[in-house]
Amino acid sequence: MFLTGGVDKRTLEKYEREAREKNRESWYLSWALDTNQEERDKGKTVEVGRAYFETDSKHFTMLDAPGHRSFVPNMIGGAAQADLAVLVISARKGEFETGFERGGQTREHAMLVKTAGVKHLVVLINKMDDPTVKWSEERFTECQSKLVPFLKKVGFNPKKDVFFIPVSGMTGANLKDISTECPWYTGPSFIQYIDALSISRLPTDGPFIMPVVDKYKDMGTILLGKIESGEVGKGSSLLLMPNKTPVEVLTILVDDDERNSASAGDNVKVKVRGVEEDDVSSGFVLCDTINPCHTGREFTAQIVIIEYKSIICAGYNAVLHIHSAVEEAQLSSLIALVDKKTGNKTKGPRFIKQDQVAIARITTAGTICLETFKDFPQMGRFTLRDEGKTIAIGKVLKLLN
Numbered sequence: 087m088f089l090t091g092g093v094d095k096r097t098l099e100k101y102e103r104e105a106r107e108k109n110r111e112s113w114y115l116s117w118a119l120d121t122n123q124e125e126r127d128k129g130k131t132v133e134v135g136r137a138y139f140e141t142d143s144k145h146f147t148m149l150d151a152p153g154h155r156s157f158v159p160n161m162i163g164g165a166a167q168a169d170l171a172v173l174v175i176s177a178r179k180g181e182f183e184t185g186f187e188r189g190g191q192t193r194e195h196a197m198l199v200k201t202a203g204v205k206h207l208v209v210l211i212n213k214m215d216d217p218t219v220k221w222s223e224e225r226f227t228e229c230q231s232k233l234v235p236f237l238k239k240v241g242f243n244p245k246k247d248v249f250f251i252p253v254s255g256m257t258g259a260n261l262k263d264i265s266t267e268c269p270w271y272t273g274p275s276f277i278q279y280i281d282a283l284s285i286s287r288l289p290t291d292g293p294f295i296m297p298v299v300d301k302y303k304d305m306g307t308i309l310l311g312k313i314e315s316g317e318v319g320k321g322s323s324l325l326l327m328p329n330k331t332p333v334e335v336l337t338i339l340v341d342d343d344e345r346n347s348a349s350a351g352d353n354v355k356v357k358v359r360g361v362e363e364d365d366v367s368s369g370f371v372l373c374d375t376i377n378p379c380h381t382g383r384e385f386t387a388q389i390v391i392i393e394y395k396s397i398i399c400a401g402y403n404a405v406l407h408i409h410s411a412v413e414e415a416q417l418s419s420l421i422a423l424v425d426k427k428t429g430n431k432t433k434g435p436r437f438i439k440q441d442q443v444a445i446a447r448i449t450t451a452g453t454i455c456l457e458t459f460k461d462f463p464q465m466g467r468f469t470l471r472d473e474g475k476t477i478a479i480g481k482v483l484k485l486l487n
Contacts, residue, residue: 138341141281147341147353169285169351170206171199172276175233177211177225177252179218186232193236194476197392200240201469201479206283207248209233210276214268215254223270226252251276290349292316293374294324296356297409297455297465303363306336309372311410312353314464316374319347326361327371328381328453333360369411371455371465379465380457382485384449386421389470389480391444397437404477406450408468414451415470421445445483458482 138147149168173196176182185192199207211229219225234244242248251260252271259265262277274282294316298309318324322335337357338345348354356372373379391398398417406415422431424443431445438444459466459481466482 141277143281145341146280149353168199168202168204170208170280170283171204172208172210173199174210174212174255175229176213177219177229178213178216181213182229182232186236192233196233196237196242197240197476197479198469200242201467203464203467205247206285207237207242208276208279209248209250210253211250212253212255214252215257215259221252221268223268226250226271249273249279251279290315290317292350293377294318294322294372295374295379295462295465296354296372297411298326298366298370298372299368299410301363301366301368304357306357306359307361307363307366309356309358309366310354311356311372313348313350315350315462317347317349318354318356323375324358324372325375325378326358326366327373327379327455329365329370330378331361331365332375333358333372369409369413369454371409379455379462380485381453381455382487383451383453384418384447384486385456385482386445386484386486387448387468387480387482388424388443388445389438389478391438391440391442391478392476394440394477397439398477399437404470404472406448406454406468406470408454408456408482409465411454411456413454416449417446418449419447421447447486456482456485458484 138145140146173192175185175192196207209230211226213219214221214226230250233250234248237248238244251273252268253260253276254265255261257265259267260271260275262275264271264275273279292315295314296309296311296318297314298311300310302308302310318335318338320335320338324333324335325331326333335356336359338348339355339357340348340352342355358372371379400417400419402417404415404417406413420435420438422433422445423435423438424431424445426443435444438446455465457465460483463481468480468482469476470478470480
């Protein structure tokens with residue numbers, strides 16, 4: 087943000103001075119997005135920070151998602167709004183290994199962004215200027231070779247969807263301009279790469295759909311989210327599902343600039359009339375009055391068990407994350423096991439275990455907004471989490487009621 091003019095020098099100098107007073111000198115750059123006191127005291131991002139910056143040809147909205155395992159639910163909410171994910175990995179000896187080993191956060195984050203439907207992943211191998219690394223090509227290749235097989239397993243195509251760049255966040259090397267410190271790297275800088283990247287636009291001709299990520303009160307009810315389909319204009323009449331509350335759009339803000347309209351792909355703040363802030367939760371969906379999204383409490387899904395030591399039987403409870411909604415859920419019945427290689431189904435399994443693919447019936451505690459994966463992928467993919475870990479990923483096959 088500083089390199090593209092998103093944060094001015096005086097503000098950064100102020101952050102640096104405040105950080106030095108707290109003996110947190112090297113944290114000052116993160117304070118541009120970690121704005122509340124708790125985040126600054128702990129040195130950890132808790133909520134998804136929002137900012138924007140511009141390159142020569144594009145306008146980017148940046149969502150700073152938390153990396154710490156305690157705040158993964160917030161991170162899922164951030165990933166659900168993204169077109170492009172940037173995974174920042176430390177090259178420092180010991181730090182990379184800790185993040186990547188089983189139970190480390192690198193694996194979970196890569197898996198969650200893929201499940202959230204993010205197609206492109208830029209991996210920034212950071213701290214290349216560290217004394218234990220010294221811009222070593224060998225260390226960069228080592229980190230890359232360990233990550234590629236895992237990213238492949240998660241579903242990314244390393245040749246098409248993933249790009250690795252060696253950088254230093256502290257010095258800004260290879261972020262905006264190519265650094266002379268690593269002559270062995272011949273690719274583009276981070277900003278050059280994302281500026282040239284072509285990202286497919288979401289459909290603007292479909293019915294309007296915007297899952298609500300956050301809300302607050304400011305002279306009216308303001309809803310935050312990313313428009314997944316369709317267009318909206320000032321004065322539009324919409325429905326807030328699953329409660330079927332009719333609302334009217336008063337103001338549309340895209341990156342704090344007021345607009346008359348917004349379309350699919352925009353991260354927006356929408357001021358609405360007709361609903362109180364207390365009556366809205368994350369996971370509600372603003373949608374078209376004629377063609378609203380589906381709601382339900384029971385559906386059939388295909389799930390893949392990613393990590394679970396024991397077996398899972400019918401009656402297993404977990405937390406379901408689908409688009410920006412979070413809801414208690416139960417695997418009410420196991421319908422079939424699916425053979426990964428042949429696709430053949432074995433009906434009526436008594437249990438499922440790690441690395442198996444199954445078709446199951448899932449019941450949620452409350453009514454949620456969802457669609458089948460075939461009809462609308464953004465609202466048909468989900469994760470199941472339990473005890474702070476991601477247990478399974480899945481897609482909705484059929485809505486039951």
